[in-house]
Amino acid sequence: MSEPLLSVYGLKTNFDTRHGLLRAVDDVSFSLDRGEILGLVGESGSGKSVTGFSLLGLIEAPGRIAGGSIRFDGQELVGASIDILRSIRGRRIAMIFQDPAMTLNPVLTIRQQMKLAYDAHQSGNTGDFTARALEVLSKVGIPDPAARIDAYPHQFSGGMRQRVAIAIALMHRPDIIIADEPTTALDVSIQAQILAEMRGLAQETGTALIWISHDLATIAALANRIAVMYAGRIVEQGTTAALIRAPRHPYTQGLLNSRPDRFPPKAKLPQIRGAMPSLSNLPQGCAFAPRCQFATDLCRSAIPPWSGTLHDGFACYHPLERTP
Amino acid sequence: MVSFIVQRIAQGIVVMAAMSLLVFLGVYAIGNPIDVLLAPDATQEIRTQTIARYGLDRPLYEQYGQFVWRVLHGDLGRSFVFNMPVTDLIFMRLPATLELTLAAVLGATVIGIPLGIYAGYRPQSRTARWIMAISVIGFSVPTFWIGLVLILTFAVTLGWLPAGGRGETANLFGIEWSFLTGNGLKHLLLPALNLSLFKLALMIRLARAGTREIMLTDTVRFARATGQSETTIIRHHVLRLISIPLVTVFGLELGSTLAFAVVTETIFSWPGVGKLIIDSIQSLDRPVMVAYLVLVSLLFIAINFVVDLCYVALDPRMQKG
Numbered sequence: 001m002s003e004p005l006l007s008v009y010g011l012k013t014n015f016d017t018r019h020g021l022l023r024a025v026d027d028v029s030f031s032l033d034r035g036e037i038l039g040l041v042g043e044s045g046s047g048k049s050v051t052g053f054s055l056l057g058l059i060e061a062p063g064r065i066a067g068g069s070i071r072f073d074g075q076e077l078v079g080a081s082i083d084i085l086r087s088i089r090g091r092r093i094a095m096i097f098q099d100p101a102m103t104l105n106p107v108l109t110i111r112q113q114m115k116l117a118y119d120a121h122q123s124g125n126t127g128d129f130t131a132r133a134l135e136v137l138s139k140v141g142i143p144d145p146a147a148r149i150d151a152y153p154h155q156f157s158g159g160m161r162q163r164v165a166i167a168i169a170l171m172h173r174p175d176i177i178i179a180d181e182p183t184t185a186l187d188v189s190i191q192a193q194i195l196a197e198m199r200g201l202a203q204e205t206g207t208a209l210i211w212i213s214h215d216l217a218t219i220a221a222l223a224n225r226i227a228v229m230y231a232g233r234i235v236e237q238g239t240t241a242a243l244i245r246a247p248r249h250p251y252t253q254g255l256l257n258s259r260p261d262r263f264p265p266k267a268k269l270p271q272i273r274g275a276m277p278s279l280s281n282l283p284q285g286c287a288f289a290p291r292c293q294f295a296t297d298l299c300r301s302a303i304p305p306w307s308g309t310l311h312d313g314f315a316c317y318h319p320l321e322r323t324p
Numbered sequence: 325m326v327s328f329i330v331q332r333i334a335q336g337i338v339v340m341a342a343m344s345l346l347v348f349l350g351v352y353a354i355g356n357p358i359d360v361l362l363a364p365d366a367t368q369e370i371r372t373q374t375i376a377r378y379g380l381d382r383p384l385y386e387q388y389g390q391f392v393w394r395v396l397h398g399d400l401g402r403s404f405v406f407n408m409p410v411t412d413l414i415f416m417r418l419p420a421t422l423e424l425t426l427a428a429v430l431g432a433t434v435i436g437i438p439l440g441i442y443a444g445y446r447p448q449s450r451t452a453r454w455i456m457a458i459s460v461i462g463f464s465v466p467t468f469w470i471g472l473v474l475i476l477t478f479a480v481t482l483g484w485l486p487a488g489g490r491g492e493t494a495n496l497f498g499i500e501w502s503f504l505t506g507n508g509l510k511h512l513l514l515p516a517l518n519l520s521l522f523k524l525a526l527m528i529r530l531a532r533a534g535t536r537e538i539m540l541t542d543t544v545r546f547a548r549a550t551g552q553s554e555t556t557i558i559r560h561h562v563l564r565l566i567s568i569p570l571v572t573v574f575g576l577e578l579g580s581t582l583a584f585a586v587v588t589e590t591i592f593s594w595p596g597v598g599k600l601i602i603d604s605i606q607s608l609d610r611p612v613m614v615a616y617l618v619l620v621s622l623l624f625i626a627i628n629f630v631v632d633l634c635y636v637a638l639d640p641r642m643q644k645g
């Protein structure tokens with residue numbers, strides 16, 4: 001097998017705050033092949049967004065990437081110059097965000113915003129801006145793009161706004177799109193539509209996706225592989241089918257158990273008891289131990305090492321049995 | 325859009341009506357101008373005559389009615405002291421104030437906004453700290469004191485710049501302007517600097533606060549994630565977004581400075597309307613005071629109107645329908 005499109009190894013991103021050094025991303029490793037969809041799932045604050053921003057070098061003070069490696073298409077991005085990072089952002093790796101009402105500039109027309117994103121990469125441009133802009137807008141399902149391109153963001157619905165953001169992301173035919181909970185702020189029906197469309201677009205264009213969500217059900221419906229994050233670390237990673245059918249980490253099991261579709265309507269949802277510890281106050285050893293029914297003294301004293309391959313494995317001393 | 329303009333004009337008329345009444349009553353309460361009009365030894369006969377001539381014996385509401393009637397016909401009365409039409413008097417002085425004010429407000433804006441953006445963009449840098457120090461001084465040191473220091477330093481000690489007056493003027497559109505001659509510019513520099521310091525501080529603060537806030541938004545993050553350069557982000561995103569509050573303050577400052585540049589005009593003997601109004605208050609020159617305040621109200625309404633139009637132009641969310 002050739003080198004993956006993106007391989008992240010031992011990535012560490014810290015925030016130096018008043019509450020001490022927060023290890024928002026700690027020793028995170030994963031890889032992504034062309035056209036693949038990787039789901040990154042975890043509770044709020046587990047470090048999903050910081051992971052995404054780190055890939056683009058978009059970590060600002062007081063944060064910094066403190067270690068590890070991000071290899072993208074043969075190029076090392078950790079410590080790369082701002083010019084190299086800028087030439088990759090939006091052109092080869094694009095990113096879309098949770099709330100389209102916040103990401104688009106309210107005082108610029110869609111055309112103006114698309115033009116700014118288009119002009120950010122002079123070199124790769126062949127052909128006409130307007131033609132390309134209209135092409136991607138219709139690709140994401142904006143009706144009558146020629147008329148709508150001169151409208152302002154507030155003249156679009158939430159779902160349409162997110163489609164515009166996706167269109168901007170698609171403009172330079174990126175190899176990867178990082179989608180940071182792009183449907184969380186939208187209605188449920190629109191969520192499903194956009195999800196289906198994104199999967200279609202990724203297939204059609206060969207773009208790989210890193211899909212970030214706190215909702216395992218969404219991810220399972222979309223991704224080829226899933227990485228589960230907890231308190232800054234990846235605790236389990238595997239193909240969607242295997243991870244859903246036979247999770248190895250008790251936390252993954254807990255997330256699966258809280259999925260409403262697994263239980264008859266009347267049944268009480270089993271929740272994972274307790275809450276994720278704050279990064280400023282992590283317990284020794286496994287961060288999940290205080291909430292884990294299998295935790296032992298070992299779990300409470302040393303961080304469990306990764307077992308398995310880069311693509312497939314878990315970090316737990318007491319993994320669940322693989323049920324055949 | 326048309327309904328917006330009509331609505332604004334209607335509001336303006338209501339405000340003007342209220343203002344004219346307040347001004348009239350307020351000035352009426354200040355004192356009896358008859359003592360100014362007459363020599364102390366005037367006979368009772370002359371006294372009665374004069375009172376009748378100026379309509380001061382009529383009931384108050386009648387005086388007000390006549391005043392409004394005359395104003396609507398463009399007649400703001402004659403100055404008691406200068407014995408010439410008040411409008412002529414004010415418009416003679418207005419260009420001086422206008423150029424001083426514009427120089428101060430425009431200068432503060434053009435210099436203050438980039439400094440503020442820089443301070444907001446790199447809040448931790450040494451330069452940003454210096455910029456903020458300037459703005460603290462501009463805010464906290466009184467205008468008259470800075471004016472005196474400027475005169476002492478640049479006019480008295482160094483002798484580089486004149487201490488007062490308008491200097492040579494040149495004619496443009498039938499009006500005399502100082503900024504068109506080298507000598508006039510020299511005269512303009514110190515008072516404009518004096519008048520602009522507070523505004524400079526204000527513009528720095530506003531631009532800095534706006535920039536800091538906007539730099540943290542997802543709009544900027546998204547722009548960065550598309551590969552846009554920092555220059556592009558500041559020029560096209562930050563500047564556009566902070567311009568909305570800045571336009572408001574620009575308008576307010578322009579209005580209030582035009583109306584009340586009194587302190588600076590006095591210190592630098594700048595022959596503008598500020599000095600005129602102070603003199604007219606001292607001499608109880610009632611028509612000048614009234615006309616001045618009415619014109620100032622009109623000015624504020626006009627500036628607010630323009631600011632509102634700028635809003636609509638700058639913020640598409642305001643353009644309904």
Ligand SMILES: Nc1ncnc2c1ncn2[C@@H]1O[C@H](COP(=O)(O)OP(=O)(O)OP(=O)(O)O)[C@@H](O)[C@H]1O
Nearest residue numbers: 015022024043044045046047048049050051214279
């Ligand atoms: N600018 C920052 N300053 C300080 N700490 C930060 C900053 N950004 C992130 N963090 C820390 O990193 C942790 C992870 O944040 P991140 O945004 O990646 O979480 P997330 O998994 O995306 O959560 P959510 O689902 O809420 O978006 C946060 O809990 C916070 O402690």
Ligand SMILES: [Mg+2]
Nearest residue numbers: 048049050180
């Ligand atoms: Mg997040």
